Amino acid sequence: MKFEKEILCIGAGYVGGPTMAMIxxxxxxxxxxxxxxxxxxxxxxxxxxxxxxxxxxxxxxQEARGRNLFFSKxxxxxxxxxxxxxxxxxxxxxxYGAGAxxxxxxxxxxxxxxQILECAESSKIIVEKSTLPVKTAQAMERILNSGKDGVQxxxxxxxxxxxxxxAIADLENPxxxxxxxxxxxxxxxxxxxxxxxxxNWVAADxxxxxxxxxxxxxxxxxxAFLAQRISSINAISSLCEKTxxxxxxxxxxxxxxxxxxxxxxxxxVGFGGSCFKKDILNLVYLCSHYGLEQEGDYWExxxxxxxxxxxxxxxxxxxxxxxxxxxxxICLFGFAFKANTGDTRETPAxxxxxxLVAENAQVVISDPKALDNARKDxxxxxxxxxxxxxxxxxxxxxxAIAIMTEWEVYRTLDYQxxxxxxxQPAFIFDGRNIVDHEKLYEIGFNVFPxxxxxxxxx
Ligand SMILES: NC(=O)c1ccc[n+]([C@@H]2O[C@H](COP(=O)([O-])OP(=O)(O)OC[C@H]3O[C@@H](n4cnc5c(N)ncnc54)[C@H](O)[C@@H]3O)[C@@H](O)[C@H]2O)c1
Numbered sequence: 482m483k484f485e486k487e488i489l490c491i492g493a494g495y496v497g498g499p500t501m502a503m504i505x506x507x508x509x510x511x512x513x514x515x516x517x518x519x520x521x522x523x524x525x526x527x528x529x530x531x532x533x534x535x536x537x538x539x540x541x542x543q544e545a546r547g548r549n550l551f552f553s554k555x556x557x558x559x560x561x562x563x564x565x566x567x568x569x570x571x572x573x574x575x576x577y578g579a580g581a582x583x584x585x586x587x588x589x590x591x592x593x594x595x596q597i598l599e600c601a602e603s604s605k606i607i608v609e610k611s612t613l614p615v616k617t618a619q620a621m622e623r624i625l626n627s628g629k630d631g632v633q634x635x636x637x638x639x640x641x642x643x644x645x646x647x648a649i650a651d652l653e654n655p656x657x658x659x660x661x662x663x664x665x666x667x668x669x670x671x672x673x674x675x676x677x678x679x680x681n682w683v684a685a686d687x688x689x690x691x692x693x694x695x696x697x698x699x700x701x702x703x704x705a706f707l708a709q710r711i712s713s714i715n716a717i718s719s720l721c722e723k724t725x726x727x728x729x730x731x732x733x734x735x736x737x738x739x740x741x742x743x744x745x746x747x748x749x750v751g752f753g754g755s756c757f758k759k760d761i762l763n764l765v766y767l768c769s770h771y772g773l774e775q776e777g778d779y780w781e782x783x784x785x786x787x788x789x790x791x792x793x794x795x796x797x798x799x800x801x802x803x804x805x806x807x808x809x810x811i812c813l814f815g816f817a818f819k820a821n822t823g824d825t826r827e828t829p830a831x832x833x834x835x836x837l838v839a840e841n842a843q844v845v846i847s848d849p850k851a852l853d854n855a856r857k858d859x860x861x862x863x864x865x866x867x868x869x870x871x872x873x874x875x876x877x878x879x880x881a882i883a884i885m886t887e888w889e890v891y892r893t894l895d896y897q898x899x900x901x902x903x904x905q906p907a908f909i910f911d912g913r914n915i916v917d918h919e920k921l922y923e924i925g926f927n928v929f930p931x932x933x934x935x936x937x938x939x
Pocket of ligand 1: 491492493494495496497516517518519522556569570571572589592593610611612613641642643644645755756
């Protein structure tokens, strides 16, 4: 069968995999090929055990895989065959040289650009799916258009706004699809090609276009605003704990103002995930690059509050448990950075586990989907750490439970049974404010929510 378009995606991660699965699922007329430098990841995408957990993902992969969705190890052949190439490789924070700890590390991006240049035999549209510093498209075009005569590359920016845990719903029904382009004849033509793909299932008024620099910057700003809301409410949570105000009540009252809105106002142990911190630091670096120190400081504060919130959580545990955690057994309910994903990148649970180990506590980690990642992440902590998926078994014999991830299962456990199996006095530190604090207190727990009065029996 001849397909209408040959689409390639370089980078088969949390963004590349689900995004391409959705395009293939919605558009059987296109051939969608996904490649990665990690051959084992491609094997996993071709198996029943996908490399990432995302509700609804397996169903659409099963539907499209082998029909018009392919996962392949041959990057060069993929580049040759493609009309449109999405690049969704990782762009972590730089750990070396100028901008270390702040700027985006663009080495994976640049390698990809050079490989495209080396392998391409015809003109192509290159779509930035990765989150990149503003003005990256310009650098990419310079690399790409430095080589072959007669082969032209048009770079578009199309940042991805999906959230892990709800990626399939977000992709199926996005708030918006943003396409940034250069206002040239070839830029407009490339835009039309990309719009045509999304128009297969996204309403026309949700597909917005902008200049390419606005598009690149919008993604960093969207993440900075989302993280800022979390840090804002978390900064209020400590004040609530001091004043006996209830952060849930404050958030409800504030969020009912339609100018503010209710979303992302849940106080917690802090945000995690691979994007918020790195994208804010990237924004801070850009500000400082342009001499905007005050503006950079403002945004860096969002990250500082987040670090502080995690530390505050551990110090609250220490104070509550009679100023020593040494030898005490503490169970972490959840290790993923949020519910409905197995992703543990930048998870607050790792910081908390590390601090508990430093206090010589024994740590038991429980999570429905993230235990493999948790094992790898905690390897270097060299602590007394056990991994037990069943929450009842994990909590048995523990002095305390700390809820790290808002998995639905933790709301509905039989806490009486858990209480009976624990050391007394039993403590629960609810880092996500998801359990019924009054009820747990009545069972006999000493309960420490975030930003609400503690409920203790002594
Ligand atoms: N994870 C999210 O929720 C999310 C959401 C929106 C945007 N983003 C952005 O999307 C980009 C990708 O994020 P991710 O979470 O999917 O990362 P990821 O690490 O899960 O996936 C990136 C993949 O790219 C592969 N790769 C790296 N260099 C390569 C190369 N030269 N050739 C082929 N493959 C290569 C890696 O092996 C990896 O599998 C980042 O820029 C991120 O900021 C992520």
